[in-house]
Amino acid sequence: MVKWIVRGVIGVAALVLILVxxxxxxxxxxxxxxxxxxxxxxxxxxxxxxxxxxxxxxxxxxxxxxxxxxxxxxxxxxxxxxxxxxxxxxxxxxxxxxxxxxxxxxxxADIRARTLGFxxxxxxxxxxxxxxxxxxxxxxxxxxxxxxxxxxxxxxxxxxxxxxxxxxxxxxxxxxxxxxxxxAAGEGEDRERARASQVLDGLMLEQFLSAFPDWAPTTLKDDDINAAFGAIRRESLPPPPGTQPDNEPGSNAWVVSGNRTETGAPLLANDPHLGLSAPSIWYFTRLNLSFGPVLGASLPGTPFITLGRNAHGAWGFTNTGFKVIDLFERDPETVQLNTRIETIEVRGQRDPFELTVRETAEGPVLDPQWFDLTGFDSEALVVRRSTVSDPDNRVADATFSIMRSTGWQEFVEAGRGWTAPMQNMHYAGVDGTIGYTTAGLLPIRDEDGEWTGFVPFEELPRIANPAGGSIASGNNLPAGAAYPYPLPGRYAVHRAVRIEEMLAERRRHSLEGFMTMQMDVTSALAQAILPALLAAQPESELGLQALARLEGWNASLDADGPEGLILSAWLRVLTESVWADELGSMARYFRGPRPVFVQEVLTGDASSWCNNVTTTPVETCPVIAGLALDTAMAELARTNGSDISSWRWGDHAQGYFAHPMDSLPLLGDMFGVRVPVGGDGTTVNVANFSYAGEGFDIVHAASLRAVYDLADLNNSRFIHGPGQSGHPLSPHYRDLAALWSRGEYFQIRDDWTPESAxxxxxxxxxxxx
Structure with a gap:
């Protein structure tokens, strides 16, 4: 009997094994x-x-x-x-x-998309x-x-x-x-102002939400603006509601004319910054079409080349940062509402979820059950108005027209059907023309912030062949006060400072020099605040050693050195120390670098923020910076040991190409990709990490890099990471990640056929x- 039971168990086990x-x-x-x-x-x-x-x-x-x-x-x-x-x-x-x-x-996420009417x-x-x-x-x-x-x-x-x-x-x-x-920019800015205004007012509010500084460069210079738009006058327009600086997601692009290059023909560089992902957002391809070859970055899901070149010219985009989304508070007693029902199928649930969306003529009402409306009037309706939802969207035709453009004028005209996202579009042609144009719907607002129309297409910021021979964008303000329309929005500062500095360093530029510029990890912010940081008064031995390491430092956040790690950990602690006491319960919404404000606190007129308002003594910036350095160094020593010379920024600043499946047990490593990088959120080679976490995973950086040589378009160079394929077993799933990390490039040529590949x-x- 026992023998038959054993045989039965073995048989069942064998069957299970066979099934497995x-x-x-x-x-x-x-x-x-x-x-x-x-x-x-x-x-x-x-x-x-x-x-x-x-x-x-x-x-x-x-x-x-x-x-x-x-x-x-x-x-x-x-x-x-x-x-x-x-x-x-x-x-x-x-x-x-x-x-x-x-x-x-x-x-x-589904409720958000349905509410916003995507x-x-x-x-x-x-x-x-x-x-x-x-x-x-x-x-x-x-x-x-x-x-x-x-x-x-x-x-x-x-x-x-x-x-x-x-x-x-x-x-x-x-x-x-x-x-x-x-x-599209605007919603985040409105949320920040609503929240900050609950605990700050007057000068402190304006300092914290600091305006675009006078010392920062604009993409277009006043002389060029006056030449192009001098006849346009809009006396009735109110001053801009705010030009807020930040180092949020953005991009770089710059172009120089032939009289500033070694070849005598223009050069154009572009590296759009987006969230890193596996696979990349872009797919490089060359399309040999009836009107000529078009090659560069396609967006999977669409048939067109978004960023690239044809036989006549090359183009690169950066985000304008213009405020094209507004959150309005409306009186529920006076606004006219319509409702619609959205049915959302939810896996694992028998019945679908039914969502009731309320809408106004301006846009949808945000339901506080699903949208965090902290800071807004709880009795009001919060309505979102956005150009993304504009019914005149013709972005597909605009992209198609850009692909077929044969020169500057056609390139500009192609943008007429563009609605959103608003883009800075840099151009270089084989005929020697360089130019910059913007495309999209730019709202005009009255003194109450209400939309009254859009800037006419012909009057959007635009220039061809500027006197200085170069046009540079690092998501900075596209034009200053000489431009006849207000340009509220969110703009970066320090990358543009560094780009213009490097462009000015030499009279004539080369393709190799542009590639080096794209990989630059010198921080204009670090250069500006380093003297103030070196005045810090740490009390720990590690803090003093860290200060010694930064003495004479060139502000370059190289992956191979410890300085980038020291600075990044220090600023993450210091920034929270600066404003957490003033913001109180709202501080959790503002965990981020805020580089322009930090620079103003450490080197400008906002130094009073260093005082901790919850304590009796009056703290100075050297004192609070020293305490923050002690804290940061103690945290780093716990995970890296106390030998600072052995620390490496690249061991922590890992470009993290995320995939939805990379958290799977055992198989997750097959999907996720990591490579070391240098830089931070203020460097030209952008490497943004979260201030809300403990590590330094780089989650937002250059989604691709391209440099176009108009003397020989086939000499142009490209790279993105981690690879062309989305299949983890493909040899092209992660093969470009190391090249991307090291700043290496390859050509995408149009001078061969299938037979001569x-x-x-x-x-x-x-x-x-």
Whole structure:
């Protein structure tokens, strides 16, 4: 009897083992089988003639076809093969459908998207498409779905135990809405003022929300503004409601004319700063279209090159920072309201969640149950007005027109249909023209802050071939008081200071010099405040050693040295010490660097902030800075030991390319990517970390770097991280991360064919079925 029981147990165990191995094998097969196919031939419905997708050694897709429609089809197929899960998250974020995948933990994000009307904004964008742009997107959508019909497009669906839905034109429109809202400024500024004004008033409030300083550079200079806009007068416009400096997410771009380069032709550099992610937000590609080659950074989910160049010129974008979102307090007794019901499917719940959204003619009402409205009048309705939701959105056609532009005037005119996000657009042409233009809807406000219209397209900030021979943007204020319209918004300061300093250091610039500039980690903030910091009065031995390390320091936050770690840890403690006592319960909303305000406290007229108002003695800045240094050094010693010479900023400042699956047990490391970086939020090579946490993970930095050589466009250089592919088993998932970290670049050339492709390339041919 016992023998039969033992045999039964063994049999059951064997059966379980077989089932486990079968399931594991099936899962492994699904995981491996979801990798993109890189070579060979595939027959598909949707192409009219063979299309070649040739990936070079870096995974950049060069696409060759007989018709533009076939090329857009192949791009859709390629995006879906490499990046479909990313595309799916983009559309679900905009459509308020993340809860269908992730359950209740994503519900608040879906409520936000539905409340703000993102699905409706995408429908407007779709309705506004020209016939030509619509045909391009339709071909792209067909290519995406051709890949989906083959099944198993991404390994993430294995873990989520679901299958993706087909792609639609509305989905492509949704992708752009996500990026536009992420970059649009205004809501954060209104929240900060509402909260800070609860505990500060008068001079202290204005110091804390400090205006863009007089000493900081603007992108356009007054002489150029006067020359371009001198005839425009708007006497009735009120002064701007505020130009608040910050080092929030932004970008760099600068361009110089040929008389300031070694080749005699313009150079243009661009590195847009966004949240780091695996895979990258961008996908490098070259499209060999009927009107010529266009190459650079495409946005998965859309068929166009957003940042890049054609045969006639190159372009790069940075965020303007213009205030294009306002939060208004409205009287519930007088405002007219409409309501709509949004139904949100939530995974794991039998019944969908029903959301009631109240709307006004200006925009949606923010429900305090789902939106943190601390600081606003609890009796009022808080209404959000935003250009992102404007029904005239024609960004797709504008991007398409930029791709086809043959010179400066066409490039400028292409922006006429742009609504949001407002962008600084830098341009360099093979004819020697350099220029800067802005595109988008810039609200005009009356003395009460109410919107009365938009700045006419012809009168937006713009210049061609300025007298100084250069145009630089580090998300600083685009134009000063000479510009005839107010420019409220949020602007960075210190990166632009450093860029202009480096541009002025030499008369003639080179491609290699521009790449070096993009990797610069010298902080203009550190240069400005270092004398004040060195006057600190620490009491600990480690604090004194840290001060000694900073004596004679050149303010460069190199990854290989300890100084970046010392400064970053010190400022994180010091900033909270400066304003936590004045802000009290509101302090938790302001955990961030605030570099201009910190500079004004340490070197300007705001030094009274160093005093702790909750204590009787009057503290000075050297005293409070010394105490903060002691605290910071003690914290660092606990994790790094007491030998400061062995500390390395790059051991802590790790560029963290996050992936939704990187927290999975055992398999998470397969998805996440980390590499060391230098710099901080004020350096040209931006490396932003959170002041609310304990570590120094860099979560916001250069999403790509590009330098365009107008003497030889094929000599232009590109890089992004961590890699071209979104599949963790692909050789191109993380192969660019180390190059990105070290500041290395590669070329994306347009002078070869599938038959003459560089060594190491792999060709996939899509043929009609």
């Amino acid at each position: 191995l079968a399931v594991t094998g099936w899962a492994g097969w699904r995981f491996v089988g979801s990798q993109p196919r890189l070579e060979g031939e595939i027959r598909l419905e949707g192409v009219t003639a063979p299309v070649n997708v040739v990936r070079d050694q870096y995974g950049v897709a060069h696409i060759f076809g007989e018709t533009d429609a076939d090329i857009y089809f192949a791009l859709g197929y390629t995006h879906a093969a490499e990046r479909f899960f990313q595309m799916d998250l983009y559309r679900r974020t905009a459509q308020g459908r993340l809860s269908e995948l992730f359950g209740e933990r994503a519900l608040r 699905p409706e904004a995408a429908r407007h964008a779709l309705a506004n498409l020209s016939d030509e742009a619509r045909l391009a997107i339709e071909a792209y959508v067909s290519g995406v779905n051709a890949r989906l019909e083959q099944g198993n497009p991404a390994p993430e669906y294995l873990f989520l135990r679901t299958r993706p839905e087909p792609w639609t034109l509305a989905d492509s429109a949704s992708v752009v809405i996500v990026l536009a809202d992420d970059l 560089p060594q190491g390339s792999r060709r996939l041919t899509l043929r009609p079925n």
